Amino acid sequence: MKAYKVLRADGRGVFTAFRWPLPAARPGEWVRSEPKPCRSGIHACRPSHLPLWIGRSLYEIELDGEIVDDAMKVVASQGRLVRRIDAWDEQAYDAYTRMCADRAHELARGHGLDNWEAVIEPSVPEGGALLGFVAARIAEELDGVEGYHRERATQAEWLAERLQLSS
Amino acid sequence: MAHSPLHISCQEVVELVSDYLEQALPADDAALLEQHLNFCDGCVWYVDQVRTTINVVGELRAEDVPEETKAKLMIAFRDWKRG
Amino acid sequence: MSSVTVTRDEADLVERLRGGDEAAFETLIESYSGLMLSVARSYVKTRAVAEEVLQDAWLAVLQGLERFEGRSSLKTWIISIVINIARTRGAREARTVPFASLAPEHQEAAVDPDRFRGAGDAFPGHWWAYPANWNERPEEVILGRETLEVVTTAIEQLPDAQRAVITMRDIAGCSPEEVCETLALTEGNQRVLLHRARSRVRAALERHLGGA
Numbered sequence: 001m002k003a004y005k006v007l008r009a010d011g012r013g014v015f016t017a018f019r020w021p022l023p024a025a026r027p028g029e030w031v032r033s034e035p036k037p038c039r040s041g042i043h044a045c046r047p048s049h050l051p052l053w054i055g056r057s058l059y060e061i062e063l064d065g066e067i068v069d070d071a072m073k074v075v076a077s078q079g080r081l082v083r084r085i086d087a088w089d090e091q092a093y094d095a096y097t098r099m100c101a102d103r104a105h106e107l108a109r110g111h112g113l114d115n116w117e118a119v120i121e122p123s124v125p126e127g128g129a130l131l132g133f134v135a136a137r138i139a140e141e142l143d144g145v146e147g148y149h150r151e152r153a154t155q156a157e158w159l160a161e162r163l164q165l166s167s
Numbered sequence: 168m169a170h171s172p173l174h175i176s177c178q179e180v181v182e183l184v185s186d187y188l189e190q191a192l193p194a195d196d197a198a199l200l201e202q203h204l205n206f207c208d209g210c211v212w213y214v215d216q217v218r219t220t221i222n223v224v225g226e227l228r229a230e231d232v233p234e235e236t237k238a239k240l241m242i243a244f245r246d247w248k249r250g
Numbered sequence: 251m252s253s254v255t256v257t258r259d260e261a262d263l264v265e266r267l268r269g270g271d272e273a274a275f276e277t278l279i280e281s282y283s284g285l286m287l288s289v290a291r292s293y294v295k296t297r298a299v300a301e302e303v304l305q306d307a308w309l310a311v312l313q314g315l316e317r318f319e320g321r322s323s324l325k326t327w328i329i330s331i332v333i334n335i336a337r338t339r340g341a342r343e344a345r346t347v348p349f350a351s352l353a354p355e356h357q358e359a360a361v362d363p364d365r366f367r368g369a370g371d372a373f374p375g376h377w378w379a380y381p382a383n384w385n386e387r388p389e390e391v392i393l394g395r396e397t398l399e400v401v402t403t404a405i406e407q408l409p410d411a412q413r414a415v416i417t418m419r420d421i422a423g424c425s426p427e428e429v430c431e432t433l434a435l436t437e438g439n440q441r442v443l444l445h446r447a448r449s450r451v452r453a454a455l456e457r458h459l460g461g462a
Contacts, residue, residue, distance in 0.1 A: 015201055038197035039190050052202050072198050115372040129206035133174070140173065148173050176375025178366040182359075185445035189426070209380035213361075219384050219392060220452040223401050224420040226393060230287035232279075236301055240279050240308055241272070247312045248270045 001063045003044035003074050004165065005081065006055040014055055020081055027062065028081040035068050035075045042079035047165045049073055051132045051155035054096070058088040058163070087163045093128055099158055100131035103151070107138040116141070175199045180210045184217050256320035264324065268315050279308065282325065285422055286332045292405045292417045293336035303339055307332045326418075326428040333414055360449035387459065397458065404454035408447055415440060416447035 008014055011022050021028035035041030044061045045053050049072055065077035101124055108117040116138050123130050132155050139147035159165065175183075175196075180203055186192045187200055204211050256264070266274035283304060290303035310331050318327055367376050384392065391397065405413055405421075414433055418424045424432075430440050 014205065037194045038192070038201070039194075053205055055205065070194070070198070072202070113372075115370070119372045126206070126208065133206050137174070140171075145173065176366070176373075177377045178361075178363070178375040181361045181449075182445070184360075185448050186441055189441065189444075191441055207376070208383075209377040212383045212385075213381045216381060216384055216452055216456065217448060220401075220448055220455055221420055223392065223397060223455065224405070224416065224448075224451060225423075226398060227288045227292075227402060227405075228421050228423065229284035230291060230297075230300075232283040232287060232304075236304065237276075237279060237283070239305065240283075241276065243305065243309060244272065244275045244312070247309070 001067060001074075001076075002082075002166070003046060003061050003063050003079075004050060004085070005044045005059045005061040005079070006050075006053045007057050007059060009056040011057070014053075020059075023059070023081045023083050027083070030064075030078050030080045032065070032078045035066050035077050037068060037070045037073070037075045041068070041075040041077060044074050044076070044079060045072075046074060046167055047160045048153070048156045048167075050159050050165075051129075051136075051152050054129050054132065054159070056093070058085040059083065060085060085163055085165075092162055095162070096155075096159065097124060097128040097131050100128060100135045100155065103154070104131065104135040104138055107135065107142060111142055113138060113141065173199075175203055177203075177207060177210050177213075180204075180207075181213060184214050187214070188217065188221070255322065256324055260324040261320055264315065264318060264320070267312075282328055283308075285325075286328065288421050289329055289332045289417050290336045291402065292413060292421065293333070293340040295340075295406070299339060300336075303332065303336045306335050310335060322428060322431060323424075325422070326424050326432055329418060329422050329424065330432045333417070337410070337414075358446050358449075360445065361453075381456070382459070384459065391459070397455065400454055400458040401451055404451045405447075408450060412443050412447035412450070415443040416451070419444055420448070 005020075006014060007020060008017075012019055021031065031042060033040050033042055037043075042061070042063060044063060052072055060082045061079050062082050063074065063076035063079045067077075068075045101120055104120045105117065107113070108120065116134070120131075120134060123134055132152070135155070136148045136151040139151035141147075143150070180200060183192060183196060183200055187197060192200065204214065263274050263278060267278065286304055286307055287300050290300040290307070291297065294300050294303060307328070311328055314331065318324075322330075365378055367373050367378060405416060408416065411433075415429060415435075418429045418432065419426070426437065426440055429435065430437055433440075435443070
């Protein structure tokens with residue numbers, strides 16, 4: 001099954017600092033781990049989950065074996081990195097951040113949320129993950145849980161289109 | 168502060184860190200915590216501080232035992248044997 | 251899962267000890283005295299007193315050998331003996347109240363609530379100012395003697411129940427199950443006490459290392 005994996009700029013896992021075998025001309029080696037969501041296993045995401053986990057470098061990952069579909073991610077017993085998503089570069093990252101910031105402004109200004117408006121630009125240097133959260137939080141403030149999910153879906157669509165991702 | 172099922176705040180994170188590092192958090196809470204860490208450097212550094220604290224405490228585990236102390240213990244052992 | 255009961259090697263050592271085997275005792279004191287001193291040190295004011303506790307503890311181990319049934323690991327049994335002796339010693343010195351219940355009662359925040367944004371803010375519950383990134387500190391400082399002393403003092407100053415748990419878990423490396431059994435705690439209580447202890451020690455470290 002095809003999915004996506006966010007890694008740190010140096011190729012390590014974000015939460016475990018695990019050194020992933022990186023793909024070059026060919027996929028990286030298979031990595032195996034018993035799937036227990038949040039404890040062990042190969043963690044990855046579908047395009048719809050990506051805004052929650054977005055970071056500096058993105059890879060396409062092939063998952064196999066036992067696969068557990070969790071609400072916010074996918075966990076498998078084995079996975080290997082197939083290719084780096086080169087389209088996810090510095091420009092794309094900044095463009096995503098700006099897109100989220102603009103959305104946040106639109107929502108905040110449109111509804112007189114001054115305290116939110118004030119935190120948007122200062123948050124920009126911290127990047128897309130934070131701005132995505134800000135935009136979704138403002139939407140939640142206005143429209144509750146539905147608003148939050150709608151905003152996240154919009155973010156996921158933007159990423160999928162920009163990066164030509166498929167499920 | 169209302170508890171949202173969608174996200175947690177830094178103030179909640181600092182109460183959950185120890186359980187997270189113990190792998191004792193329910194999967195849902197662990198996922199929310201990690202999502203938060205993904206966008207919050209402050210909490211990443213806080214979690215790291217707790218890890219470092221645990222490591223430093225672990226460094227306390229082996230005090231040096233001087234030879235004199237060991238010798239006294241062996242004497243005590245022989246006394247105990249006799250008694 | 252860790253071994254909560256005595257291992258076969260340990261059982262063998264205990265048997266030899268009961269038979270008065272000096273080499274067995276020597277092995278034992280080599281293996282555990284360093285750890286026992288650390289545990290004692292977290293309860294009493296000076297290294298000298300900790301050494302006295304060590305002596306008393308080994309005597310108590312020898313005297314208690316007949317009663318040791320192997321239902322806990324040898325390490326846990328020995329550590330709990332040290333804690334009991336050290337605690338009495340420490341209490342006598344400091345004239346603190348001897349221990350009542352271990353269960354955590356009142357609320358205790360891991361971090362001063364003032365460090366987080368309030369309800370009216372766009373980001374309620376988020377940091378006002380981020381904590382420092384300790385990865386930027388040189389390792390010699392983090393693992394240096396001064397830091398170890400700060401941590402030792404912080405542990406000495408913990409409420410008794412928190413000190414017992416962090417000593418057994420993070421200094422002695424006992425498993426959660428062993429700690430619960432030894433200190434008669436529920437799993438939940440053990441986690442709360444460990445959390446609070448670690449939070450206080452972290453705060454002490456933070457004050458020492460400086461920079462928010």
